[in-house]
Amino acid sequence: MDAIKPKKTLVEETYDILVDAICTSEFRPGERLNQDEIAARLKVSRQPVNSAIAILKSEKLVEDTGRRGVVVSALDPDLFRSIYEYRQLVEPFTVRFAIDRKPADAARTAREVLDRGHHAVAEGDMRALLGADRDFHEMIYGWSGNLVVQNSMRTNWNHIRRAMAEVLSDPAKAGPIWDEHEAIVNAMFARQSDRAAELMTQHIRLAYDQNPSPVFGVAEAS
Amino acid sequence: MDAIKPKKTLVEETYDILVDAICTSEFRPGERLNQDEIAARLKVSRQPVNSAIAILKSEKLVEDTGRRGVVVSALDPDLFRSIYEYRQLVEPFTVRFAIDRKPADAARTAREVLDRGHHAVAEGDMRALLGADRDFHEMIYGWSGNLVVQNSMRTNWNHIRRAMAEVLSDPAKAGPIWDEHEAIVNAMFARQSDRAAELMTQHIRLAYDQNPSPVFGVAEAS
DNA sequence: ATACCGTATTTCGTATACGAAATACTGATT
DNA sequence: AATCAGTATTTCGTATACGAAATACGGTAT
Numbered sequence: 001m002d003a004i005k006p007k008k009t010l011v012e013e014t015y016d017i018l019v020d021a022i023c024t025s026e027f028r029p030g031e032r033l034n035q036d037e038i039a040a041r042l043k044v045s046r047q048p049v050n051s052a053i054a055i056l057k058s059e060k061l062v063e064d065t066g067r068r069g070v071v072v073s074a075l076d077p078d079l080f081r082s083i084y085e086y087r088q089l090v091e092p093f094t095v096r097f098a099i100d101r102k103p104a105d106a107a108r109t110a111r112e113v114l115d116r117g118h119h120a121v122a123e124g125d126m127r128a129l130l131g132a133d134r135d136f137h138e139m140i141y142g143w144s145g146n147l148v149v150q151n152s153m154r155t156n157w158n159h160i161r162r163a164m165a166e167v168l169s170d171p172a173k174a175g176p177i178w179d180e181h182e183a184i185v186n187a188m189f190a191r192q193s194d195r196a197a198e199l200m201t202q203h204i205r206l207a208y209d210q211n212p213s214p215v216f217g218v219a220e221a222s
Numbered sequence: 223m224d225a226i227k228p229k230k231t232l233v234e235e236t237y238d239i240l241v242d243a244i245c246t247s248e249f250r251p252g253e254r255l256n257q258d259e260i261a262a263r264l265k266v267s268r269q270p271v272n273s274a275i276a277i278l279k280s281e282k283l284v285e286d287t288g289r290r291g292v293v294v295s296a297l298d299p300d301l302f303r304s305i306y307e308y309r310q311l312v313e314p315f316t317v318r319f320a321i322d323r324k325p326a327d328a329a330r331t332a333r334e335v336l337d338r339g340h341h342a343v344a345e346g347d348m349r350a351l352l353g354a355d356r357d358f359h360e361m362i363y364g365w366s367g368n369l370v371v372q373n374s375m376r377t378n379w380n381h382i383r384r385a386m387a388e389v390l391s392d393p394a395k396a397g398p399i400w401d402e403h404e405a406i407v408n409a410m411f412a413r414q415s416d417r418a419a420e421l422m423t424q425h426i427r428l429a430y431d432q433n434p435s436p437v438f439g440v441a442e443a444s
Numbered sequence: 445a446t447a448c449c450g451t452a453t454t455t456c457g458t459a460t461a462c463g464a465a466a467t468a469c470t471g472a473t474t
Numbered sequence: 475a476a477t478c479a480g481t482a483t484t485t486c487g488t489a490t491a492c493g494a495a496a497t498a499c500g501g502t503a504t
């Protein structure tokens with residue numbers, strides 16, 4: 001019997017809702033977040049909205065405009081470049097560690113995540129695709145056992161989602177991505193450390209290189 | 223003429239004060255943060271304290287205990303290991319990029335930072351040492367031009383500071399660290415990319431390896 | 445027509461109030 | 475002495491109030 005799970009506070013719920021709205025471009029880059037309106041929409045007082053916005057600020061999803069509140073941060077090509085530079089460095093490393101550190105049920109988990117991705121491709125569901133893509137990578141970060149990577153990639157994926165929300169991508173183009181995911185996982189389970197890491201490096205480089213404009217033409221998150 | 227710099231809000235100031243109190247072990251791991259007491263001490267209402275704590279929560283410097291508020295997070299050996307694992311991966315990378323991306327005044331800045339470090343060694347001032355150490359590494363992160371590394375290492379250094387605050391280290395032992403810093407900078411300015419990166423790798427590995435217990439016997443942050 | 449000034453309105457930071465939930469304390473029972 | 479139940483107190487999440495600062499608007503002067 002587990003402990004009763006504490007409910008999320010209104011601050012936490014508000015934060016989640018705002019993150020999602022920003023990352024799906026419901027709130028556009030540069031758009032002002034009006035606390036009264038948000039509070040009215042969510043049917044809460046302004047105070048939890050104000051607190052949630054303070055957290056968003058610390059995560060740079062929104063930025064200050066002085067006394068007149070915050071705007072959604074602009075999509076920053078420098079940040080995007082940094083994220084992909086970083087991913088090319090860090091994710092092959094997570095692959096290497098994941099091979100040795102993955103838990104006993106890793107094969108089952110991997111199968112589920114891959115199936116979910118292939119299913120999203122078949123359904124042509126862009127939102128599910130992005131979620132599955134993120135799940136795939138987060139699975140590997142988790143297996144790597146490195147808490148710093150897990151934490152830093154959590155916020156990085158929010159920025160990736162934002163960039164992806166700016167374009168209408170063709171889900172059909174996502175097919176090869178999931179083949180690449182399969183190949184990475186196969187190499188990992190075959191304990192081919194170098195091959196798996198190289199496949200991941202190529203995978204991420206390809207995602208970035210196929211981007212005709214660093215932010216607005218993003219074809220794939222990964 | 224620059225824009226008038228907006229003042230920090232009470233939430234921001236409170237957050238800064240709390241971070242410092244946690245990172246210098248004024249608030250001990252496991253200790254409850256009482257909002258009323260903190261508000262009274264800082265002579266503000268509870269609301270900005272509550273908001274500041276919400277941000278600390280999202281950064282994992284404090285954790286929830288249900289309805290009775292938050293406690294300062296325990297020093298987690300896994301997190302510490304992750305941080306050093308991560309640093310050994312990421313900081314040589316920042317060194318390599320810094321060589322090409324450093325600004326025109328980099329040599330002057332480096333000199334200032336190194337002088338500050340040597341001065342803190344001579345003064346035997348542990349707190350200044352830790353600050354200078356952090357400044358040294360942040361200088362290189364900044365030169366590398368990678369925003370993700372800069373952001374993630376900001377919170378990581380808070381955790382490093384916490385671990386350091388648990389022990390009374392001998393400042394005299396910090397001397398060789400600054401010699402290592404000098405060597406790294408010299409290799410960078412000589413554009414010896416491989417050598418600089420390797421020196422940084424060794425430097426960080428040495429800092430971690432000299433730690434008899436992953437958290438409590440930390441001799442050096444770097 | 446444009447610029448300026450005064451007033452009204454909006455918005456947000458923060459203080460205060462309220463009530464729910466958790467914890468501490470006390471007295472009664474076994 | 476140990477346990478339980480009831481009550482009091484503490485603490486925090488959130489709503490509401492207040493006031494400062496920013497912005498919008500309307501009228502007047504040039």
